[in-house]
Amino acid sequence: MSGLRVIHVGPATSVQDAGRPGAQRYGLPPSGAMDRLALATANTLAGNPPSAAAIELGPFGATFTAEGDPIRIAVAGASRSIKIDDRVLPLSQSATLMPGERLVLGAARAGVFSYLAIEGGVQGEAAFGSLSVNARAGLGSPFPRPLQSGDVIAVAPASSRGERAIATTPASPDPIRVVLGPQDDEFGDAVQTFLDGTWTISPTSDRMGYRLEGPVVRHQHGHNIVSDGTVNGSIQVPGSGQPIVLMPDRGTSGGYPKIATVIGADLGRFAQLPPGQPFRFQAVSVNDARRAAIAFAALLHELPSRMVDLAHFEFNVAALQNANVAGSAVNAVDARTWQSETQQEQQP
Amino acid sequence: MAAEFLPPRILPSGDTAITVEFSRRIDDDANRRVLALDRQLKAAPIAGVIETVPTYRSLLVHYDPLQTAFDTLAAQLLARAERPLAGALQSRHWRIPVAYGGEHGIDLDDVAKTLGLTPAALIARHTGPTYRVAMIGFTPGWSYLSGLDPQLALPRRQTPRLQTPAGTVSIGGVQTGIQCIAGPSGWHLLGRTPVRTYQFHRDPVFLLEPGDTLNLYAVDAATFAEMDRAAEHGEVVAELAAT
Numbered sequence: 001m002s003g004l005r006v007i008h009v010g011p012a013t014s015v016q017d018a019g020r021p022g023a024q025r026y027g028l029p030p031s032g033a034m035d036r037l038a039l040a041t042a043n044t045l046a047g048n049p050p051s052a053a054a055i056e057l058g059p060f061g062a063t064f065t066a067e068g069d070p071i072r073i074a075v076a077g078a079s080r081s082i083k084i085d086d087r088v089l090p091l092s093q094s095a096t097l098m099p100g101e102r103l104v105l106g107a108a109r110a111g112v113f114s115y116l117a118i119e120g121g122v123q124g125e126a127a128f129g130s131l132s133v134n135a136r137a138g139l140g141s142p143f144p145r146p147l148q149s150g151d152v153i154a155v156a157p158a159s160s161r162g163e164r165a166i167a168t169t170p171a172s173p174d175p176i177r178v179v180l181g182p183q184d185d186e187f188g189d190a191v192q193t194f195l196d197g198t199w200t201i202s203p204t205s206d207r208m209g210y211r212l213e214g215p216v217v218r219h220q221h222g223h224n225i226v227s228d229g230t231v232n233g234s235i236q237v238p239g240s241g242q243p244i245v246l247m248p249d250r251g252t253s254g255g256y257p258k259i260a261t262v263i264g265a266d267l268g269r270f271a272q273l274p275p276g277q278p279f280r281f282q283a284v285s286v287n288d289a290r291r292a293a294i295a296f297a298a299l300l301h302e303l304p305s306r307m308v309d310l311a312h313f314e315f316n317v318a319a320l321q322n323a324n325v326a327g328s329a330v331n332a333v334d335a336r337t338w339q340s341e342t343q344q345e346q347q348p
Numbered sequence: 349m350a351a352e353f354l355p356p357r358i359l360p361s362g363d364t365a366i367t368v369e370f371s372r373r374i375d376d377d378a379n380r381r382v383l384a385l386d387r388q389l390k391a392a393p394i395a396g397v398i399e400t401v402p403t404y405r406s407l408l409v410h411y412d413p414l415q416t417a418f419d420t421l422a423a424q425l426l427a428r429a430e431r432p433l434a435g436a437l438q439s440r441h442w443r444i445p446v447a448y449g450g451e452h453g454i455d456l457d458d459v460a461k462t463l464g465l466t467p468a469a470l471i472a473r474h475t476g477p478t479y480r481v482a483m484i485g486f487t488p489g490w491s492y493l494s495g496l497d498p499q500l501a502l503p504r505r506q507t508p509r510l511q512t513p514a515g516t517v518s519i520g521g522v523q524t525g526i527q528c529i530a531g532p533s534g535w536h537l538l539g540r541t542p543v544r545t546y547q548f549h550r551d552p553v554f555l556l557e558p559g560d561t562l563n564l565y566a567v568d569a570a571t572f573a574e575m576d577r578a579a580e581h582g583e584v585v586a587e588l589a590a591t
Binding site: 021022023024025026027028127136137138139178179180181182183225226227228229230231232233234251252253254258261262263264265286287289290292293294297 | 359360361362363364365367369371372373374386398399400401402403404405406407408410413414417418419483484485486487488489490492528529531546548553554558
């Protein structure tokens, strides 16, 4: 058995997989990766099933080292500098970490979340079928909390196969698609304000919810409704008129009207929008959203076929690095202070 | 027309869930219909449905859009929701101990004063009714109860507290509830129960089911402490009455 030791991580670093749906009726949120496509990409490169548990890195940098036998890793998602000791590793490419070598990841330059997958997956004990961390519920494995310096994650030794890469396509700049409802009728003309507005994500955002900044979306009948169930992507509007998009660690019910819901296929792209970057929403029908879900599932399914063996592939490292330089700045607000604010907005 | 005969509203919650809304208010009839539909879906599952989340007034049905489509599922849910209730909901009944007031319920005296009651009279009124678990939501095990004496209804606090203790029993508006894990709350804190409605290393992990009924009964601080230690070790300190 080998180990991946945490030398240093930012506050929003945790083990995540496809999450644990099934107990939302008891108030347990599903948790799980913020960007499923990036998780699947890293896992595919590492030779794992697409939804295997990996390390989700927030916007901050991180350093790891290998112990025991060599281990194979891959990083996908938000672009950031990746180095193994002094060697540069491009995003979306597997590599072998020799014992004692350091994997040094920079802060996110474009996007927010990256996934560090390890061949053989993260070894841990599943709760409700998932290793995903939900610190409030005391769930997650190998640690029921975000990762800290000194943690060692048990992993399998690297197999003898070669390294691989996937040519990823850049995130689409298209509007984030939503299905209106379930309480869009609480808003009247303000639905148009919501759809016409240019929005940014506030730095006071976290895995529970993304707070939006933009035009004030006014309710017609006040901002309290009788609590009903929420989903990943529910856009609730509290009294301030500034919407909050609920993310995988959300409360399972909420008492603010929900004007719309981000469609499943766009949730990962939405999660990767860095604070301050302007974007818009676009309403689509639930049937169009379903077609997008089917296309997204096909995209996940074909990831292995898009993978190339590096032995047969000339990788232009310099070009990739240059392409990544013009990323957005990272806001260095402590993620733990965001959490309490979002929680307060969602208190019963 | 009685709410029992009105068809529910079918509302999309994105492309992966449908909200079946029986009422916009906290409504006992609506909650009973929600729970009835929930049980029906458990007894005879519909293909593509992943899980259901009952609330006071609506049932959220999570589904896999690769396995079913909105229109198909909406029609199936409507057909089932329109079937009349077959008698009373079968449910389990619990007795739940609560240590009221003092450090366990820091708002008890203020709430009593606001309502023009003595603390003892407030406790008597709060332990009087038989409550039903209308929904469990927000955080693991947070059980929202219906059946609060209307005279104990009290608007939520102006400023929510960022941290309230595990096991808190509180009043918010016309609702009362039992929270399991420590967290933020804008409700008025009357007491604490040693009962863990959620405890991961215990079987069952979740103690209460939406639709269960319960009575609260007062215990003193020493009894609370004793039960709390037992509960910490995984003992179920709530009593399950024969049904």
